[in-house]
Amino acid sequence: MAKEITSRLENYSQWYNDLVVKADLAEQSAVRGCMVIKPYGYAIWEKMQAVLDAEFKKKGVQNAYFPLFIPKSFFSREAEHVAGFAKECAVVTHHRLMNDPDGKGVVVDPEARLEEELIVRPTSETIIWSVYKNWIKSWRDLPLLCNQWCNVVRWEMRTRPFLRTAEFLWQEGHTAHASAAEAEAKAREMVEVYADFARKTLALPVIVGHKSPNERFAGALDTLTIEAMMQDGKALQAGTSHFLGQNFAKSFDVQFADAEGKLQYVWATSWGVSTRLMGALIMAHSDDSGLVLPPALAPIRVVLVPIYKSDEERAAVLARFEGIKAELEALGHSVKIDDRDTLRPGFKFAEWEVKGVPVRIAMGARDLAAGTAEVARRDTLSKETVPVEGIGKYVDGLLKDIQQNIYDKALAFRDGHIRKCDDWEEFKTEIQKGGFLLCHWDGTAETEQAIKDETKATIRCIPVDSVVCEEEGRDIYSGKPSHQRVVFAIAY
RNA sequence: CGGGGUGUGGCGCAGUUGGCUAGCGCAUCUGCUUUGGGAGCAGAGGGUCGUGUGUUCGAGUCACAUCACCCCGACCA
Numbered sequence: 036m037a038k039e040i041t042s043r044l045e046n047y048s049q050w051y052n053d054l055v056v057k058a059d060l061a062e063q064s065a066v067r068g069c070m071v072i073k074p075y076g077y078a079i080w081e082k083m084q085a086v087l088d089a090e091f092k093k094k095g096v097q098n099a100y101f102p103l104f105i106p107k108s109f110f111s112r113e114a115e116h117v118a119g120f121a122k123e124c125a126v127v128t129h130h131r132l133m134n135d136p137d138g139k140g141v142v143v144d145p146e147a148r149l150e151e152e153l154i155v156r157p158t159s160e161t162i163i164w165s166v167y168k169n170w171i172k173s174w175r176d177l178p179l180l181c182n183q184w185c186n187v188v189r190w191e192m193r194t195r196p197f198l199r200t201a202e203f204l205w206q207e208g209h210t211a212h213a214s215a216a217e218a219e220a221k222a223r224e225m226v227e228v229y230a231d232f233a234r235k236t237l238a239l240p241v242i243v244g245h246k247s248p249n250e251r252f253a254g255a256l257d258t259l260t261i262e263a264m265m266q267d268g269k270a271l272q273a274g275t276s277h278f279l280g281q282n283f284a285k286s287f288d289v290q291f292a293d294a295e296g297k298l299q300y301v302w303a304t305s306w307g308v309s310t311r312l313m314g315a316l317i318m319a320h321s322d323d324s325g326l327v328l329p330p331a332l333a334p335i336r337v338v339l340v341p342i343y344k345s346d347e348e349r350a351a352v353l354a355r356f357e358g359i360k361a362e363l364e365a366l367g368h369s370v371k372i373d374d375r376d377t378l379r380p381g382f383k384f385a386e387w388e389v390k391g392v393p394v395r396i397a398m399g400a401r402d403l404a405a406g407t408a409e410v411a412r413r414d415t416l417s418k419e420t421v422p423v424e425g426i427g428k429y430v431d432g433l434l435k436d437i438q439q440n441i442y443d444k445a446l447a448f449r450d451g452h453i454r455k456c457d458d459w460e461e462f463k464t465e466i467q468k469g470g471f472l473l474c475h476w477d478g479t480a481e482t483e484q485a486i487k488d489e490t491k492a493t494i495r496c497i498p499v500d501s502v503v504c505e506e507e508g509r510d511i512y513s514g515k516p517s518h519q520r521v522v523f524a525i526a527y
Numbered sequence: 528c529g530g531g532g533u534g535u536g537g538c539g540c541a542g543u544u545g546g547c548u549a550g551c552g553c554a555u556c557u558g559c560u561u562u563g564g565g566a567g568c569a570g571a572g573g574g575u576c577g578u579g580u581g582u583u584c585g586a587g588u589c590a591c592a593u594c595a596c597c598c599c600g601a602c603c604a
Contacts, residue, residue, distance in 0.1 A: 122602065158604095192528080192602050199603065252604095272604060311604055342563055381564035388564095399563055409563080527604095 060313075060326065060390075061196070068194030068201035072310070075390060078334035080204065080310060084184060086236050086331075087206065087308070090228050096180040096208060101162050103185075104153035109161045113286040119253020120157045123190045127153040155188045160254065160279075160305055163209045164287040171211055171301060174293050178221070179211040197314030198271070198527050205309035211284070211301040213291065218302035219257070219278050225306040226259035226276035230500075233273055237312065238329035238442035239263050239319055240449050241273055242471075242522060244496025249480050252305075256280040262495045262522065264449045265318040268469020270495045270524035273315050276306035314527075319445055326391030327413055329441050330434040335371045337363055337430060338392045342380045342399030349376075352398050355423065359396065359408070362427035368434065388413060393437050394430055398423075414441050453502060455520065459511055462523075466492045471524045473502060475517035477510035486512050486523070495522040 060076035072080065088098070104127060111117050131147035156162065163181070171179060184206045194200055208225060212218040226243055233239040241261035251258040255277035263273045284290070284300040293299050320327040330336050339356045343349040353374055360370045371392075373383050380397065387395055397409040408426060411418040414437050421429055452470030456462050466472055467490070476482065476494065487493050497519065504520045 119603095187604095189603070191604095193600080203604075205604080275604070307604075309604055344562065379562050379564090379566065381562085381566080383565090384563095385565045397563070401563075 060317075068191065068199075070196060070200045070202075070310075072204075075334065076313065079313060079316075079328070079332060082332050082334060083232075083236070083308075083312060084206070087228075087232055088184075090232065091182050091206075091208065094180070094224065094228065095178075096182045096210075098184065099181045100183055100185065101159050101166065103156055105156050105159075105162045107152045107154055109165050110154050112161065113254050113283055115282070116160060116254035116286075120189075123192075124157055125155040125188045125190050127155065156185075157187055157189045158305075158307075159183060159185070159187075159207055160209065160283055161287075164283045164289060164303075167209075167211055167301075168287050168289045171289055171291050174213050174291055177211060177213045177291060177301065178217065180208070180221075181210070182206055182208040195314075195527070197317065198311055200310070203310050205307050207305060207307040210304045211289065212303070213293065213299070213301065215280070215302050218280075218304050222257065222259055222276045222278040222304040222306065225304065226261060226274070229274035229276065229306070229308060230261050232308075233261055233263065233312075234442065236329065236331045237316055237319075238331070238438060238445060239273065239315060240442065240446040240501075242496060242498050242501040244498040244500075244522065246275075246496060247476075247480075247483055247494045247521070249483050250493060252277045254279060254282050255305075256282070259499075260496050262524075263315055263319060264452060264471060264524075265315070265527070266321075266448065267318075268452050268524075270471065270522075270526040271311070271315050271318070272495070272526065273312060274306070274308040277304060279303040279305060320441055321391075324385075324416065325389030327441060328391035328393060330368075330393045330438045333391065333393050334369065335390075335392050336368045336434060337370045337394045337396060338387045339370065339372045340380055340383045340387070340395060340397045341372075341374065342397055344400070348400055348403070351403055355398060355403070355408075356396075359423065359426055363430060366427055366431045368431070384411075388416075394433060396426070396430070412437055414444070453522075455504075456523075457508070457511060462492075462511055463490055466490050466523065466525060469525070471495065471502075471522050473504060473520040474511040474523050475508035475519075476521045477513050477515035477517050479513070479515075482510060482513045482515075490525075492523045492525050495524050495526060497521045 061070050061072045128149055129143045129147045130149060131144040132141045133144040135142045167179065170176065184204075186202055186204050188202045190201060191199055210218070210221050212221060230241050230243045233241045241263045243259065243261055246258035246260055252275060257278040259276045260272055261274045263271050265271055281300040281302060283303050289301050290298045291301055316328070316332070317326060320329070339359065341349060341352040341356065343352055353372065356372050360372060363370045373387070375383070384395065384397070391413060393413050395411040395413070397411070402408050402420075406423050407420050408423050409418055409420050410426070410430065410433065412433060454465070454470065454472060456465055456472040456474050462472060462474065483494055498521070502522065505518060506520070508517050508520070509515065510517050
């Protein structure tokens with residue numbers, strides 16, 4: 036299998052279709068570009084939700100839910116926003132079906148045309164701001180901090196599993212503030228929440244930075260992003276946080292009376308991460324044996340596999356496992372005893388490796404006699420025989436070590452694939468090899484576009500942490516003066 | 528929407544210049560032996576070859592049409 040998978044590293048979409056789909060993470064549905072997420076995969080998403088939700092609550096954000104359908108008139112109020120999303124919207128035009136008069140199945144009832152079409156939300160700014168208008172009257176109502184977990188639909192020309200599905204799950208936060216400074220701070224605060232989550236939970240090193248105007252969210256004054264590097268050196272935008280200024284407040288007429296009683300437009304932010312993060316996980320950490328899940332995210336952290344030749348041995352091992360399980364659960368770790376009787380140990384080992392379970396403990400007759408167990412770690416695929424006595428503490432430490440190791444490995448890979456580049460000819464060849472190039476940019480959209488047209492590389496971000504290098508230099512393409520290097524890469 | 532490609536048991540594929548009974552691997556079922564890295568042996572079941580029309584003594588194979596899916600590009604989280 037390893038050889039087969041390795042030969043596909045150049046084409047990750049092939050890879051996770053063949054590997055991870057079979058690993059029960061997800062499967063593609065026949066519905067155009069949509070994805071079925073199977074229980075094991077969904078458990079990973081639920082874990083992401085749980086961790087993020089707790090962070091949001093700490094920041095005073097509350098969950099709410101808004102309608103799936105957006106009347107076309109709402110949608111069209113913010114000009115830039117419409118321009119940004121118009122080409123990829125699913126539109127509801129009718130509300131009823133009928134039997135085909137010619138007896139050929141079911142057809143749309145032409146009588147049931149809607150007076151106003153409904154847009155299936157590609158994002159919820161418009162409907163949320165039309166609701167916020169009624170919620171915000173006074174400075175006392177601010178800040179308003181809501182988040183929504185939901186699905187959205189974007190009718191992309193081309194889809195890719197996890198990275199760009201027509202329908203995807205995400206969270207979108209939408210906040211309203213009394214001042215520009217407060218909103219900008221919020222946008223920055225939330226991108227830091229994402230960065231922290233990516234680093235600590237997903238073990239994914241990310242670079243935080245501003246998007247260039249070309250790459251900004253439609254309708255935003257500033258877009259902050261976390262950018263990750265995949266194992267093929269391509270960049271993946273893993274989350275964004277937008278400072279929307281007063282654009283939506285003005286379009287939807289959301290004003291508040293300040294302390295002096297004067298009417299002012301509110302300042303807004305929005306921010307979101309999606310099931311794309313699952314794609315990021317797969318592409319950043321997986322190896323030839325399958326998925327590698329950081330313990331902080333794994334739905335199952337430790338799997339126990341019994342090895343036996345008789346019912347007596349089986350019972351004895353499983354009895355020991357119950358003790359180990361209780362010990363680990365007391366330390367806060369999720370444990371699964373794989374007591375399936377029809378499958379052999381070797382098969383189970385391979386299966387749990389494909390699923391990315393961080394630690395596997397195997398125990399057989401030899402171990403029973405010696406009072407030991409075999410502990411295997413997924414990240415390095417190494418094994419060690421340890422005494423059952425104190426195994427809980429040992430595994431507890433091991434899990435922390437694995438979490439750190441996965442991050443360190445990804446970080447070392449990323450740092451090994453970031454380099455400065457000051458020569459345009461060199462840039463053109465280097466960028467195709469993958470990785471991030473730190474280059475001077477004159478700040479103009481024209482230069483950025485020209486570079487994109489010639490190389491497909493885009494400015495991933497103007498970094499504000501991780502790889503900041505503010506220094507004087509000359510634009511790699513135009514030669515005009517520049518004050519800071521930015522991150523260029525080919526992106527998914 | 529452009530450019531390629533693929534449709535053959537549940538899955539993955541082979542099938543030569545048209546030829547007689549359409550094969551192979553995996554999976555499935557039965558039995559025995561196994562069980563510390565994806566088991567071995569023996570046997571069994573399962574396909575109107577995407578669909579339609581045509582050419583032919585004869586079509587999985589050729590022609591035309593049609594449908595579906597995949598890949599590459601433009602768009603994007």
